[in-house]
Amino acid sequence: MMLSIQDLHATVADKEILRGISLTVSAGEVHAIMGPNGSGKSTLAQVLAGHPGYVVTGGSVTYMGQDLLEMQPEARAHAGVFLAFQYPIEIPGVSNAYFLRTAYNEVRKANGQEEVDPMDFLDIMTEKLQLVEMDEAMLQRSVNMGFSGGEKKRNEILQMAVLEPRLAILDETDSGLDIDALRIVAHGVNSLRRPDKATIVVTHYQRLLNYIVPDFVHVLVNGRIVKSGGKELALELEAKGYDWLIEEPAAVGA
Amino acid sequence: MSSAIDQLVSREYQYGFSTDIETDTIAPGLSEDVVRIISAKKNEPPFMLEWRLKAFRRWQQMTEPHWPNVKYPPIDYQGTSYYSAPKSAKPLASLDDLDPKIRETYDKLGIPLREQKLLAGVAVDAVFDSVSVGTTYKEELKKHGIIFGSFGEAVRDHPDLIEKYLGSVVPYSDNFFAALNSAVFSDGSFVYIPKGVRCPMELSTYFRINAADTGQFERTLIIADEGSYVSYLEGCTAPKRSTNQLHAAVVEIIALDNATVKYSTVQNWYAGDEHGVGGIYNFVTKRGKAMTNAKISWTQVETGSAITWKYPSVILQGDNSTGEFYSVAVVNNMQQADTGTKMIHIGRNTKSNIVSKGISAGRGQNSYRGQVKVMPRAENARNYTQCDSMLIGNACGAHTFPYIEAQNNTATIEHEASTSKIGEDQIFYLKQRGMSAEQAVSMIVSGFCREVFKELPMEFALEAQQLLGITLEGSVG
Numbered sequence: 046m047m048l049s050i051q052d053l054h055a056t057v058a059d060k061e062i063l064r065g066i067s068l069t070v071s072a073g074e075v076h077a078i079m080g081p082n083g084s085g086k087s088t089l090a091q092v093l094a095g096h097p098g099y100v101v102t103g104g105s106v107t108y109m110g111q112d113l114l115e116m117q118p119e120a121r122a123h124a125g126v127f128l129a130f131q132y133p134i135e136i137p138g139v140s141n142a143y144f145l146r147t148a149y150n151e152v153r154k155a156n157g158q159e160e161v162d163p164m165d166f167l168d169i170m171t172e173k174l175q176l177v178e179m180d181e182a183m184l185q186r187s188v189n190m191g192f193s194g195g196e197k198k199r200n201e202i203l204q205m206a207v208l209e210p211r212l213a214i215l216d217e218t219d220s221g222l223d224i225d226a227l228r229i230v231a232h233g234v235n236s237l238r239r240p241d242k243a244t245i246v247v248t249h250y251q252r253l254l255n256y257i258v259p260d261f262v263h264v265l266v267n268g269r270i271v272k273s274g275g276k277e278l279a280l281e282l283e284a285k286g287y288d289w290l291i292e293e294p295a296a297v298g299a
Numbered sequence: 300m301s302s303a304i305d306q307l308v309s310r311e312y313q314y315g316f317s318t319d320i321e322t323d324t325i326a327p328g329l330s331e332d333v334v335r336i337i338s339a340k341k342n343e344p345p346f347m348l349e350w351r352l353k354a355f356r357r358w359q360q361m362t363e364p365h366w367p368n369v370k371y372p373p374i375d376y377q378g379t380s381y382y383s384a385p386k387s388a389k390p391l392a393s394l395d396d397l398d399p400k401i402r403e404t405y406d407k408l409g410i411p412l413r414e415q416k417l418l419a420g421v422a423v424d425a426v427f428d429s430v431s432v433g434t435t436y437k438e439e440l441k442k443h444g445i446i447f448g449s450f451g452e453a454v455r456d457h458p459d460l461i462e463k464y465l466g467s468v469v470p471y472s473d474n475f476f477a478a479l480n481s482a483v484f485s486d487g488s489f490v491y492i493p494k495g496v497r498c499p500m501e502l503s504t505y506f507r508i509n510a511a512d513t514g515q516f517e518r519t520l521i522i523a524d525e526g527s528y529v530s531y532l533e534g535c536t537a538p539k540r541s542t543n544q545l546h547a548a549v550v551e552i553i554a555l556d557n558a559t560v561k562y563s564t565v566q567n568w569y570a571g572d573e574h575g576v577g578g579i580y581n582f583v584t585k586r587g588k589a590m591t592n593a594k595i596s597w598t599q600v601e602t603g604s605a606i607t608w609k610y611p612s613v614i615l616q617g618d619n620s621t622g623e624f625y626s627v628a629v630v631n632n633m634q635q636a637d638t639g640t641k642m643i644h645i646g647r648n649t650k651s652n653i654v655s656k657g658i659s660a661g662r663g664q665n666s667y668r669g670q671v672k673v674m675p676r677a678e679n680a681r682n683y684t685q686c687d688s689m690l691i692g693n694a695c696g697a698h699t700f701p702y703i704e705a706q707n708n709t710a711t712i713e714h715e716a717s718t719s720k721i722g723e724d725q726i727f728y729l730k731q732r733g734m735s736a737e738q739a740v741s742m743i744v745s746g747f748c749r750e751v752f753k754e755l756p757m758e759f760a761l762e763a764q765q766l767l768g769i770t771l772e773g774s775v776g
Contacts, residue, residue, distance in 0.1 A: 094727075095727075095730075095731075096727055097723060097727065117730070118727060118730040118731050119730045119731075119733050119734060119735055119736075121731075122730070122731055122732060123733055127731075128731050130731075133728070134724055134725050136729075136742070136743060136746055137746055137747065138745070138746030138747055138748070138749035138750070139743070139745065139746035139749075144729075144742070147732075147738070148729075148732035148733050151732070151733035151734055151738075152733045155733065187746065204732065208732070208733075
């Protein structure tokens with residue numbers, strides 16, 4: 046078992062968003078987290094990556110036998126946790142190539158591997174760029190500056206391809222993508238599927254799951270997982286929407 | 300995030316040691332007699348004494364300017380000594396005769412005063428307490444007809460050049476601190492590049508303040524004759540002391556027709572402690588005059604000093620002349636900076652370019668003050684100004700004071716300004732990619748300053764980045 050989340054509670058600005066989430070992810074699996082807006086999907090992704098704006102108020106997360114919640118965000122990255130951001134951040138004046146190389150070398154250093162020099166790194170990049178159909182010119186541009194929405198998302202997948210994380214969390218990577226970009230992103234993710242790696246795909250729509258086929262689908266409503274199933278659950282959600290799942294707990298409450 | 304900023308803010312000042320050395324220091328106080336003593340100690344010709352005295356008389360009628368956006372207690376001009384020199388600082392037959400203590404000081408600062416391969420490509424004039432103590436590569440430069448050495452030597456050996464150009468860009472009456480400097484300056488660097496000569500190495504002056512309770516007044520004069528080129532670097536450090544010390548320097552550059560002068564500064568005077576005790580008052584006048592097709596480019600990285608007050612400027616006198624100003628100014632703790640430039644367009648088709656990056660942390664206050672003036676005859680003058688401020692933390696300030704005056708309606712003047720704050724989200728993004736918080740801040744600040752750093756010669760770019768606690772970006776490729 047790679048990741049075990051037990052009864053996780055978290056707040057942002059004193060408002061409880063996650064209200065008891067339990068989830069287990071094993072190597073080789075792809076899990077989709079679906080749910081309506083405001084259900085806590087992105088919060089779960091941010092909490093797993095260690096964003097300081099979220100406060101964990103209860104529960105536990107074990108990753109590769111370690112207490113993930115005790116680890117600094119960079120230590121989580123070193124241990125192979127990668128978050129593809131819903132809104133990638135712009136860093137003016139820092140070239141994409143330098144940023145990627147620094148990230149790559151930091152992860153290597155933390156794992157006792159030698160740093161890679163810029164020339165060797167360029168070779169690695171050339172291969173990874175093809176995966177997401179990005180031009181080499183992208184490497185010289187400042188990180189995410191002036192990138193279109195689709196370019197930013199592809200840039201996230203490029204980083205993922207370079208860092209080869211053990212656990213990748215894709216936070217609404219499909220939002221704002223046209224069908225071509227979606228296909229490219231999905232191709233990138235699929236070609237990184239390995240028996241020793243796992244992926245959590247957070248999405249509002251079923252559309253992405255036509256391309257990245259999940260092993261498990263979980264529906265998050267009001268900070269709890271209200272239903273889990275196989276890939277067919279995503280199709281059911283596509284047909285029926287989320288309302289039938291939202292009304293259930295409301296009826297219990299009344 | 301706060302820990303990264305704290306680390307960045309609380310880095311120890313590495314150059315805070317002082318050297319115990321015998322000095323020839325005159326008693327505190329300022330009068331005509333003091334001016335005469337200084338001139339006599341330097342064996343100056345009568346025209347220099349006359350010039351100093353005129354400056355002194357003018358200074359007495361002037362009042363200290365208080366328009367800069369900085370605050371400090373009144374300066375006691377009679378409580379300061381106006382001349383201090385290492386006793387051993389007489390003209391040296393060779394650098395081997397340099398006082399070992401002074402050599403050791405520069406070694407500790409990482410400026411070896413030996414003509415060795417380590418510093419090949421950079422000639423250094425070392426100024427210790429306002430007195431030039433040694434210049435490297437003099438002979439090599441002489442072969443090209445280049446004069447590089449102390450100001451005092453130049454007054455002795457080339458009085459014609461001094462008399463012709465001294466005060467031609469910054470007159471003694473220019474401002475309060477320039478007048479004071481003109482009256483009492485003790486030494487500094489002098490450069491002359493002959494017609495059509497491209498200076499084969501970087502010239503550099505390394506200023507070191509050592510003595511306590513003395514004012515520091517150097518004067519630098521650079522003359523680039525027609526069609527010549529020179530790149531000049533200036534570095535500065537001072538010991539940690541709990542009292543404030545006044546540093547009022549003047550730099551004049553003359554770029555004759557078709558000449559190019561590039562002047563780079565990494566200013567790292569002692570900044571005072573986190574409570575604002577001690578530190579240098581860096582009140583400096585720097586100005587260049589560019590003749591036809593000439594170009595003067597100022598690049599500065601201002602990280603030190605309790606207070607910085609300086610506006611490296613260009614008078615675009617000749618047609619088609621170009622002025623550039625690239626600046627990174629950092630304030631931390633209680634530091635204050637009021638810095639910027641003046642671009643005075645007089646000739647036709649003159650161009651100026653201003654890029655200013657202000658970084659404020661701790662309780663520092665950072666002001667950009669810039670003037671762009673287009674005179675009536677300056678047809679087709681062009682200026683582009685970009686002025687960016689970055690705030691780190693919640694207790695600092697950034698201010699911008701642009702002054703734009705166009706007296707010719709063919710002028711094109713652009714001014715862009717931005718203010719940003721290092722955000723938690725930016726730092727988190729970089730941490731999620733495996734970087735430490737400190738690395739994240741460094742990377743963000745480094746990116747912010749990139750346009751300025753790329754103007755620095757390589758040796759200085761490294762030093763500048765280190766000063767900012769930054770790992771060098773893009774050093775290869």
